[in-house]
Amino acid sequence: MVVWPASAGVQIGETFLPNDICGGMGMHYTDIQTGSPNSSYASPIDGVITSWSFQGGPSAPTIDFKVARQTGPAIFKIVGESGSAGPDPAAVTQFPIRVPVQAGDVLGLYYPGIGACRRSPAPGYTVHRFFGNATPGGETNYAPITSPTIQLDVAAIVEPDCDGDGFGDETQDPDVSSCTPPGSTGDTAPPDTTITKKPKDKTSKKTTTFEFSSNEPGSTFECSLDGAQFAPCSSPDTVKVKKGKHSFQVRAKDAAGNLDGSPATDDWKVKKKRKKK
Numbered sequence: 301m302v303v304w305p306a307s308a309g310v311q312i313g314e315t316f317l318p319n320d321i322c323g324g325m326g327m328h329y330t331d332i333q334t335g336s337p338n339s340s341y342a343s344p345i346d347g348v349i350t351s352w353s354f355q356g357g358p359s360a361p362t363i364d365f366k367v368a369r370q371t372g373p374a375i376f377k378i379v380g381e382s383g384s385a386g387p388d389p390a391a392v393t394q395f396p397i398r399v400p401v402q403a404g405d406v407l408g409l410y411y412p413g414i415g416a417c418r419r420s421p422a423p424g425y426t427v428h429r430f431f432g433n434a435t436p437g438g439e440t441n442y443a444p445i446t447s448p449t450i451q452l453d454v455a456a457i458v459e460p461d462c463d464g465d466g467f468g469d470e471t472q473d474p475d476v477s478s479c480t481p482p483g484s485t486g487d488t489a490p491p492d493t494t495i496t497k498k499p500k501d502k503t504s505k506k507t508t509t510f511e512f513s514s515n516e517p518g519s520t521f522e523c524s525l526d527g528a529q530f531a532p533c534s535s536p537d538t539v540k541v542k543k544g545k546h547s548f549q550v551r552a553k554d555a556a557g558n559l560d561g562s563p564a565t566d567d568w569k570v571k572k573k574r575k576k577k
């Protein structure tokens with residue numbers, strides 16, 4: 301189940317001044333950050349990556365941003381990329397982008413002709429590496445690199461895309477005023493519950509049957525007797541009580557999950573049965 305965040309932008313990954321100088325001339329490879337504490341380099345939602353960032357080191361390289369989706373034990377599919385970019389060697393550089401993603405997609409970098417800029421070792425981090433420039437669409441075998449563990453110097457902002465048009469809701473989509481998250485019906489109005497059959501206000505019968513309905517077809521119901529916790533029920537609902545005053549409540553829940561905030565209520569009294577003379 302995908303969780304829809306209350307705020308629009310979620311940061312994944314991390315930028316930092318690398319511990320290792322960007323070096324190793326002549327090495328062309330793509331690193332995918334497959335392992336990280338709390339999956340910090342993986343998108344937590346379906347949405348759109350709207351920007352990515354890199355912290356330049358003493359010899360900041362020209363790099364390509366990558367987004368990958370795991371399709372097998374060591375197989376990844378590149379689902380988006382930035383094209384070559386040259387970060388500022390003295391600051392964090394942020395680049396706009398638009399890459400639709402699914403929950404679990406991970407960040408990566410391609411180094412054309414220069415080694416990785418990373419923290420190494422970084423306990424709890426693992427990458428998968430492909431020697432070459434893996435491009436969007438194809439599935440490629442990646443070799444796991446676990447010793448030393450490597451933390452990539454890259455971060456990204458993921459935004460929801462509630463209408464599925466491939467644009468982030470916060471900064472890229474011009475109109476999401478009437479948009480609802482995937483799977484939602486857009487219905488936010490609670491149903492209205494009515495008790496249609498009930499006992500007399502005063503009765504000697506200890507067993508009685510309630511019937512009830514909702515103004516929204518397909519609703520389910522929850523009932524409470526004498527202040528007990530609400531529990532699922534259906535109409536008709538038969539209850540058995542002792543002598544004294546009693547209260548029955550029922551509330552409807554519609555197909556969109558909206559709950560009637562003012563349950564229908566009936567109060568009645570079971571009195572002692574008169575003896576025949």
